Amino acid sequence: MSRRHLASTVASLAGATLAGLPATAWAHAFGQRYDLPVPLGYFVVGAAAAVAVSFVVAVLFMRGAAQKSRQKRFVVPLGPILPALRIAGQLVSVIALCTLVIAGLIGNRNPEMNLAPTLVWIIWWVGLPLLVACIGNVWPALDPWRALFEWGDAAARRLGNANGICLGLPYPARLGAWPAVFLLLLFVWIEVIYPRAADPLQLATMALAWSAVTLLGMACFGGNAWRRNADVFSLYFSMLGRFAVIATGRDARSIVLRSPGLGLIEAPAESLAIVAFVIAMLATVLFDGLLGTQALAFVHRALTASLPGILDERGYVLGTVGLICVWLLFLGAYFLSCLVTARLVRDRPVAAIARMFALTLVPIAIAYNLAHYFSYLLAQGQMIIPLLSDPLGLKWNLFGTATYNPDIGLLDARFTWYLAISSIVTGHAISIWLAHRLALREFHTPRQAVIASVPLTVLMMAYTTISLLVMAEPLVQFTPPAGPS
Amino acid sequence: MTRTLQHVLPALLVMLRQKGHATFALLCLVATTAAGAADSSDKTFDVTIVRGAIPAEQRMLRVTKGDTVRLRVTSDAPGEIHLHGYRLETKLKPGVPGEIVFKAYATGRYRLEWHPAGETSKSGSHHGPPPATLEVRPR
Numbered sequence: 056m057s058r059r060h061l062a063s064t065v066a067s068l069a070g071a072t073l074a075g076l077p078a079t080a081w082a083h084a085f086g087q088r089y090d091l092p093v094p095l096g097y098f099v100v101g102a103a104a105a106v107a108v109s110f111v112v113a114v115l116f117m118r119g120a121a122q123k124s125r126q127k128r129f130v131v132p133l134g135p136i137l138p139a140l141r142i143a144g145q146l147v148s149v150i151a152l153c154t155l156v157i158a159g160l161i162g163n164r165n166p167e168m169n170l171a172p173t174l175v176w177i178i179w180w181v182g183l184p185l186l187v188a189c190i191g192n193v194w195p196a197l198d199p200w201r202a203l204f205e206w207g208d209a210a211a212r213r214l215g216n217a218n219g220i221c222l223g224l225p226y227p228a229r230l231g232a233w234p235a236v237f238l239l240l241l242f243v244w245i246e247v248i249y250p251r252a253a254d255p256l257q258l259a260t261m262a263l264a265w266s267a268v269t270l271l272g273m274a275c276f277g278g279n280a281w282r283r284n285a286d287v288f289s290l291y292f293s294m295l296g297r298f299a300v301i302a303t304g305r306d307a308r309s310i311v312l313r314s315p316g317l318g319l320i321e322a323p324a325e326s327l328a329i330v331a332f333v334i335a336m337l338a339t340v341l342f343d344g345l346l347g348t349q350a351l352a353f354v355h356r357a358l359t360a361s362l363p364g365i366l367d368e369r370g371y372v373l374g375t376v377g378l379i380c381v382w383l384l385f386l387g388a389y390f391l392s393c394l395v396t397a398r399l400v401r402d403r404p405v406a407a408i409a410r411m412f413a414l415t416l417v418p419i420a421i422a423y424n425l426a427h428y429f430s431y432l433l434a435q436g437q438m439i440i441p442l443l444s445d446p447l448g449l450k451w452n453l454f455g456t457a458t459y460n461p462d463i464g465l466l467d468a469r470f471t472w473y474l475a476i477s478s479i480v481t482g483h484a485i486s487i488w489l490a491h492r493l494a495l496r497e498f499h500t501p502r503q504a505v506i507a508s509v510p511l512t513v514l515m516m517a518y519t520t521i522s523l524l525v526m527a528e529p530l531v532q533f534t535p536p537a538g539p540s
Numbered sequence: 541m542t543r544t545l546q547h548v549l550p551a552l553l554v555m556l557r558q559k560g561h562a563t564f565a566l567l568c569l570v571a572t573t574a575a576g577a578a579d580s581s582d583k584t585f586d587v588t589i590v591r592g593a594i595p596a597e598q599r600m601l602r603v604t605k606g607d608t609v610r611l612r613v614t615s616d617a618p619g620e621i622h623l624h625g626y627r628l629e630t631k632l633k634p635g636v637p638g639e640i641v642f643k644a645y646a647t648g649r650y651r652l653e654w655h656p657a658g659e660t661s662k663s664g665s666h667h668g669p670p671p672a673t674l675e676v677r678p679r
Binding site: 087088089091462463467469537539 | 583584585597598599600601603605624625626627645646647648649650651675676677678
């Protein structure tokens with residue numbers, strides 16, 4: 056997959072990032088992927104396992120296994136450790152934000168020699184979501200904008216302003232969480248379609264612009280209302296964090312340990328916008344995978360030939376339309392399955408069913424992330440080691456690691472394949488398990504619950520198969536290999 | 541894969557008979573190293589750059605992990621050839637073959653890119669020719 060085409064030299068770097076490659080060079084934000092496509096055999100095994108898992112879960116539920124298993128939660132008091140960690144996290148994140156902006160504004164313009172692109176696109180946007188999903192939502196403590204706002208607010212109160220820096224305007228209820236949905240799609244568009252996403256100066260500009268918007272938003276509507284509705288990153292990490300095994304306790308001085316995924320079925324999605332948001336989390340990762348495939352390049356060539364003048368050579372139009380379409384298709388398929396469920400059980404409207412089950416799709420989104428990005432994170436994430444010593448690309452060596460060379464042999468392709476297939480199948484299994492459990496709790500009889508979860512199970516099988524297909528892409532050989540002489 | 545299996549399966553059978561886990565581990569190790577040693581080979585590819593581009597039929601080079609790869613590159617114009625990921629490069633003069641020799645220790649797909657001499661690095665006007673891909677498959 057050549058979509059993350061970042062060269063290891065200045066020459067191709069600047070060229071590839073600023074100008075792109077000729078014809079259908081979708082520039083994924085940053086860095087290069089070395090992944091081999093998953094072989095057909097792994098795909099078949101994965102798909103078969105997904106089907107088998109679905110049946111096993113359904114059978115277990117029909118036998119009433121879930122009623123016996125009870126939700127277990129352990130509260131672990133940590134005393135003053137959590138508040139201290141929080142302050143440390145806030146400091147680190149504000150320093151990181153400042154470094155990012157400074158590096159972007161005055162540092163080296165070569166994306167590989169500047170801290171900003173690696174920090175944003177690899178450590179923060181790929182690494183942190185996986186950490187949050189696997190361990191717990193650390194974003195509230197690492198959110199630099201929240202920290203800045205809270206510091207400003209506390210300072211204003213100390214100076215005698217009783218309302219702090221909050222204007223206390225009511226958040227427009229009609230908008231709901233739709234701003235966050237729009238911003239997620241926009242952010243992913245920047246990540247996978249916008250050709251200059253790796254340019255440090257652009258990144259610094261975007262970080263400054265978002266800082267202004269989000270600080271202003273918090274000042275107008277208050278931190279909580281803003282974060283719940285418009286702050287795409289807070290919402291994104293909070294969705295992933297509900298899957299995690301660690302949650303913060305009520306008093307912020309304890310943590311709660313729970314089974315993975317249980318946080319997702321505590322309450323239904325707050326609104327239909329949140330449903331759209333969860334679906335966007337799935338669709339955008341899948342779309343990113345799709346962009347690297349030769350099949351899409353093939354479609355693009357065919358469309359460009361038959362529709363001259365509408366599509367541009369570089370594929371921006373197709374990319375943009377494709378992103379929206381994949382999201383709408385996923386959303387449509389989800390509502391269709393909810394509609395079928397509503398018809399089958401006949402006790403509540405389709406919107407209520409859509410909100411009820413939406414969060415059970417989060418494990419599939421996490422699995423997509425892990426399968427698509429883990430090897431990329433491990434290979435490209437190593438760049439942070441030299442960059443921390445030389446964040447601006449000025450030949451500094453602050454920590455003595457500036458000459459570290461990433462080890463590309465860290466992960467074997469076979470390990471990556473096993474990980475991809477097993478994480479997708481596991482994510483699928485957890486999603487189906489959660490959906491069944493939820494159905495059992497929400498509907499009157501076990502029979503009704505099993506019937507209600509059939510359409511969703513079918514949908515999840517479709518999502519899983521599609522993601523496996525994208526990973527096992529070259530079932531058709533587009534470029535014949537050259538023989539060694 | 542099949543070759544590795546051929547080596548591992550007898551080892552498995554031995555283990556089933558003896559139930560000695562240490563023996564099993566040792567045999568597996570021996571079998572896989574033997575398989576690795578037996579399968580790795582030298583692969584030589586001729587890459588001819590004509591008018592600044594790698595010809596279409598030479599754009600996919602497939603090897604197996606552990607192979608010793610020899611890329612013999614000739615160009616009709618001066619420039620540099622870069623193998624990304626492995627971070628290898630060689631400068632070429634017109635008509636004089638250059639070589640990149642390395643052990644394919646890491647699996648994956650890596651771009652092999654030609655950069656004509658005098659290419660301005662920061663002009664942003666670089667429309668590179670399609671690169672070749674070196675595909676290193678696992679054993």
